[in-house]
């Protein structure tokens with residue numbers, strides 16, 4: 288059932304305007320539970336997960352909280368194979384494989400490391416019946432979306448332009464997440480031409496608020512109470528925060544990732560397609576410096592991720608973050624060790640307590 292603007296937090300029973308961004312590979316049930324119990328909304332990132340993992344996460348969350356939570360999926364189209372681009376990209380990466388003495392000959396591309404939202408994911412949603420389902424890269428087909436809504440889920444999706452927000456409203460989305468270009472991780476853009484129109488959160492939020500009637504959530508570069516207050520003043524009903532949660536004790540990270548985050552400032556982040564085939568914001572490292580300029584040769588999203596998998600595995604063992612992605616946004620700052628619950632507290636206006 289669609290919700291009125293101004294009703295998002297009350298419909299979800301949230302005591303804080305903080306939504307913990309789904310972060311594939313980093314935010315697991317422990318974080319989701321902590322955020323929900325602190326009065327925010329935790330969202331589990333299911334895009335790279337098997338159906339068994341999705342069911343297992345749901346069981347873990349439900350056994351420890353009765354609060355509403357969300358599940359996030361990607362809604363990208365199945366990748367188009369491009370043998371020429373794949374071969375060229377493989378050759379481009381070969382010197383790194385040789386340097387690290389990795390056997391990358393047998394990397395197979397046909398299996399996509401991240402499935403788009405399809406029948407299996409939809410059936411899982413129907414069984415699990417989460418209160419919120421959020422999508423990145425647009426919405427799934429209309430019949431799948433209808434089934435998600437029939438299962439009782441509120442549908443949220445990222446928009447990176449006003450045009451995308453209007454499109455989401457017209458296609459059945461309940462809540463629009465305005466994702467500014469400060470945001471860490473993948474840009475959620477999905478309409479042709481949007482890529483060149485990316486803008487910052489505090490330009491995008493009021494423009495989307497003025498253009499549609501749905502509740503709007505602000506995402507990108509928000510990491511302290513000033514950012515939260517600014518987003519709410521611009522008309523957002525909640526904020527979706529990713530990067531700041533990466534430094535929480537509940538975040539799951541390979542060794543070296545946290546160090547790279549703690550050593551970097553927002554000035555060190557760059558946008559690149561080189562890791563996955565789609566633009567994403569990461570901490571600059573040797574890989575982005577050396578391969579950022581060859582982005583047009585990257586294999587299609589998400590197949591390119593298969594090709595960097597050996598580099599990521601090596602980084603996990605060595606603790607080095609020179610050649611593997613450190614997804615993070617411009618709002619990155621040296622957060623001390625903090626729990627997700629404490630972070631929700633810090634991001635909640637005092638007058639809400």
Ligand SMILES: Cc1cc2nc3c(=O)[nH]c(=O)nc-3n(C[C@H](O)[C@H](O)[C@H](O)COP(=O)(O)O)c2cc1C
Pocket residue numbers: 308309310311313332334359422423466469470471472473506507508509527528529530531533614615616617618
């Ligand atoms: C490490 C990382 C992983 C992310 N993974 C996902 C994801 O799986 N699904 C998704 O919808 N958004 C993902 N995002 C983007 C967030 O939803 C959100 O737009 C972003 O974190 C907000 O900006 P911030 O990082 O500056 O707070 C990810 C962001 C980061 C930093």
